[in-house]
Amino acid sequence: MSQMVSDVRKAIEIARDYATRSMGTSYWQDVLECEIDKETNDWKVVFTASPGLLDPYHKYEIFIDPKTGSVKRARRIER
Amino acid sequence: MTFIEPIDRKERGRAYLNQSLEYFENASKAFKDGNPEKAGEFLWGSVATALKALAMAKRGIEIRSHSQFWEIARELTRETGDVTIYESYKEANSLHSNFYDSRLSLDDIKNSSKKIAELVKKLRNLTEDAMKN
Secondary structure, three states: OOOOOOOHHHHHHHHHHHHHHHOOOOEEEEEEEEEEOOOOOOEEEEEEEEOOOOOOOEEEEEEEOOOOOOEEEEEEEEO | OOOOOHHHHHHHHHHHHHHHHHHHHHHHHHHHOOOHHHHHHHHHHHHHHHHHHHHHHHHOOOOOOHHHHHHHHHHHHHHHOOHHHHHHHHHHHHHHHHHHHOOOOHHHHHHHHHHHHHHHHHHHHHHHHHHHO
């Protein structure tokens, strides 16, 4: 469902939901950055999370279209 | 979800570990008293609190439901590749059921207790590692 993303809270909520469902990160730790990216004009959420109970935390980034709320890009950026 | 500071996680993890050991010792006393149901229930309690210790120390998670114990046991087995974790967990859970059904003999429970002692030791080591970091 398409949804405008006008604030940080909503962007984080979308990122967290996507990370859990599609990136296999069961354990969310912290949000490191959440802002509109100057190059893409998308919401950029950088966070740490872990895929398993015993795994270490890794750094991830997710880009969200502010007009639709859809995730455009998501990846782990640090081991 | 409530955020639990890392220092509090360690304290709570330590408290659960101590409780787990106490339950294990109580199981030994119940064996001596010839009470298989009580011994089994204490063994289950020892496993359950050891899992609570690990989830708390590692991730600050408070296990609040029986289904969460199953999830964590499966997850640990998947992550470590050690299938005895899940097998021993299932055995501990059957001892918990036995508290209400009284199907198992003292010898049955004594046989399970060896595997459960190993499981509790593994969980304790994982928790101790988590508390070092």
